[in-house]
Amino acid sequence: MSILIPLAVAVHVISAIVWVGGMFFAYVVLRPSLAVLEPPSHRLKLWNQVFNRFFVWVWAAIALLIASGYYLIVAVYGELANVGLHIHLMYSIAMVMILLFFFLFFGPYRHYVEAAGADDWPTAGEFLPAIRRIVAINLALGLITAIIGASGRYWL
Ligand code: HEM
Secondary structure (H helix, E strand, O other): OOOHHHHHHHHHHHHHHEEEEEEHHHHHHHHHHHHHOOOOHHHHHHHHHHHHHHHHOOOOHHHHHHHHHHHHHHHHHHHHOOOOOOHHHHHHHHHHHHHHHHHHHHHHHHHHHHHHHOOOOOHHHHHHHHHHHHOOOOHHHHHHHHHHHHHHHHHH
């Protein structure tokens, strides 16, 4: 077996951990913890820093998930027609997640950054609920995708 196959699996799971784990930390741990920061503009400034850094890693994770995922399909299964239902579900849900991320990045996040750049924190704050909602949906989809990716071959 080619060394590239375990390497691609390693890249694949690390990318999934970075993206889905990052969303878990942001949504479940950081978001409620920031309630202690006053005034609210300090929270918005902190989110600005967090998004700017985290989203770079999300872009990298998306590129690596797609590259390693399609490489595995070709290298392990030969072609898409031979893969199990769990893999069809994995890349289909992943595509929804990726489209949602594009929407978030070029929509509410871009507006957030523009308002933050102008030091207009009340306007920036208006875009936070949309970002939070999309991250919540993507976190749920990401956890489901990870379960399907890792265990789906045994029950799907
Ligand atoms: C957020 C998105 C994704 C997550 C969380 C995810 C997660 C996982 C996990 C946890 C595994 C199990 C690795 C193992 O134990 O061998 C896996 C395997 C795999 N993934 Fe993904 N994945 C995602 C996106 C994708 C995409 C976009 C593709 C295809 C383009 C893909 C194709 C594959 C393939 C072919 C395998 C090997 C599965 C097998 O041989 O049974 N994944 N993925």
